[in-house]
Amino acid sequence: MSEKAEIILEGKKYELPVITGTENEKAIDINNLRQETGYVTLDSGFKNTGATTSKITFLDGEEGILRYRGYPIEQLAERSNFLEVAYLLINGELPTKNELDAFSEKIKMHTLIHEDMKRFYEAYPTYAHPMGVVASITCSLSTFYPGSLNPNRSRDKVDLTITRLLAKFPTIAAWAYKNSVGHPVQYPKNSLGYVDNFLSMMFSLPSQDYEVDPVVTSALDKLLILHADHEQNCSTSTVRIVGSSQANLYGSIAAGCIALWGPLHGGANQAVIEMLDLIKQDGGDVSKWVAKAKDKNDPFRLMGFGHRVYKNFDPRAKIIKKACDDVLNKLGIHDPVLDIAKQLEEAALTDEYFVERKLYPNVDFYSGIIYRAIGIPVDMFTVMFALGRLPGWIAQWREMVDNKEPIGRPRQIYTGATTRDYVNIAER
Numbered sequence: 129m130s131e132k133a134e135i136i137l138e139g140k141k142y143e144l145p146v147i148t149g150t151e152n153e154k155a156i157d158i159n160n161l162r163q164e165t166g167y168v169t170l171d172s173g174f175k176n177t178g179a180t181t182s183k184i185t186f187l188d189g190e191e192g193i194l195r196y197r198g199y200p201i202e203q204l205a206e207r208s209n210f211l212e213v214a215y216l217l218i219n220g221e222l223p224t225k226n227e228l229d230a231f232s233e234k235i236k237m238h239t240l241i242h243e244d245m246k247r248f249y250e251a252y253p254t255y256a257h258p259m260g261v262v263a264s265i266t267c268s269l270s271t272f273y274p275g276s277l278n279p280n281r282s283r284d285k286v287d288l289t290i291t292r293l294l295a296k297f298p299t300i301a302a303w304a305y306k307n308s309v310g311h312p313v314q315y316p317k318n319s320l321g322y323v324d325n326f327l328s329m330m331f332s333l334p335s336q337d338y339e340v341d342p343v344v345t346s347a348l349d350k351l352l353i354l355h356a357d358h359e360q361n362c363s364t365s366t367v368r369i370v371g372s373s374q375a376n377l378y379g380s381i382a383a384g385c386i387a388l389w390g391p392l393h394g395g396a397n398q399a400v401i402e403m404l405d406l407i408k409q410d411g412g413d414v415s416k417w418v419a420k421a422k423d424k425n426d427p428f429r430l431m432g433f434g435h436r437v438y439k440n441f442d443p444r445a446k447i448i449k450k451a452c453d454d455v456l457n458k459l460g461i462h463d464p465v466l467d468i469a470k471q472l473e474e475a476a477l478t479d480e481y482f483v484e485r486k487l488y489p490n491v492d493f494y495s496g497i498i499y500r501a502i503g504i505p506v507d508m509f510t511v512m513f514a515l516g517r518l519p520g521w522i523a524q525w526r527e528m529v530d531n532k533e534p535i536g537r538p539r540q541i542y543t544g545a546t547t548r549d550y551v552n553i554a555e556r
């Protein structure tokens with residue numbers, strides 16, 4: 129007999145179906161709850177709510193497990209590459225060699241962005257935060273490719289929209305950086321791989337080509353893989369919910385960029401470095417800042433610590449900590465904030481407050497240190513996260529479209545004033 133949950137409301141018993149995922153995750157299906165009982169559920173921040181069924185990413189926060197399409201993140205980070213992972217996430221299976229070659233060739237054919245879009249960059253002030261620029265230029269793609277406005281077109285047309293996005297996003301991102309430093313933009317070089325091409329557009333100058341360093345490429349490739357998907361987080365849920373209104377892919381991804389921007393989500397990597405710099409400038413007394421983080425009257429939090437779902441360790445942090453050491457050793461960089469980071473990590477890992485609340489360093493605690501070593505400025509950190517998360521957002525958007533999911537529209541419990549009569553302004 130299939131499992132059921134029982135709920136008693138106003139003395140009446142209702143049965144609710146229980147559904148079980150392939151990894152034995154259980155959920156009470158409340159799809160018909162309101163219709164049958166008149167009740168809704170209240171779950172601020174959706175901490176207990178499954179918004180969808182999904183075949184893309186499995187993560188178990190208690191055990192520190194993360195898998196894309198069944199493949200452990202550790203194996204993908206060690207043996208795959210970002211474009212292959214993008215293909216896997218979006219199409220569901222690892223590509224054959226021919227499929228991967230064709231996928232990457234198609235991407236290479238679309239790396240340029242329309243020359244008219246260059247004028248948008250010229251209009252932004254150089255102090256514009258690159259995340260704001262990247263989100264708005266990404267949304268603008270929908271104006272240059274009006275065919276993308278209908279997300280229900282044939283598969284090959286949607287594939288073209290997806291290819292364009294994967295191909296142009298590194299260009300959009302690198303040009304946002306060039307704009308912020310007042311340098312001329314650098315055009316894509318299709319002789320280079322995806323990651324090297326991005327680095328080249330970031331760091332080449334008209335007078336000097338960027339020389340690709342395989343250590344840097346490999347670390348960045350790993351970072352992008354680690355960020356490529358993370359199931360129903362804030363930005364991904366945003367992409368799905370915006371897309372559920374049948375808004376186009378470019379607009380949905382732009383919305384995801386904005387959701388990612390916040391310091392509690394993708395903006396944390398920037399916040400980590402800013403925090404480490406602040407502690408350094410303040411004299412480097414780590415214990416003072418740990419005490420501040422524990423003080424409930426102080427809004428300060430240790431950035432890069434804690435996670436909504438990982439309550440044991442963040443498997444991505446484990447992998448990236450090693451890559452971080454490798455890059456710094458290989459490049460011979462001694463970053464003084466690293467000492468502070470290490471002290472902070474040690475202090476927090478042994479402090480009762482952090483242990484009790486299962487607050488461990490997350491992926492963003494280390495990613496910022498790598499970005500900085502590579503020469504990527506702090507303002508670009510969240511853009512780097514977005515570059516990595518792009519295939520995940522696309523895969524989740526496509527799954528939502530394929531599942532024909534209804535428009536996202538949560539309920540609420542109204543707690544405001546009950547009905548009252550309008551009072552004329554003179555009488556108030």
Ligand code: CMC
Nearest residue numbers: 392393394396421429430431432433434435436485490492
């Ligand atoms: N420093 C100090 N205390 C913290 C921290 C922190 N970084 N994170 C959580 N806590 C405390 C919090 O005050 C609360 O204490 P109490 O139970 O006494 O009220 C308890 O731990 C639980 O915290 P919460 O805010 O209820 O947990 P959450 O699941 O809602 O928030 C989080 C998760 C990631 C937003 C939060 O841990 C945080 O703000 N971390 C710092 C920002 C950060 O590093 N974000 C990046 C996440 S990884 C990238 C990504 O996937 O988006």
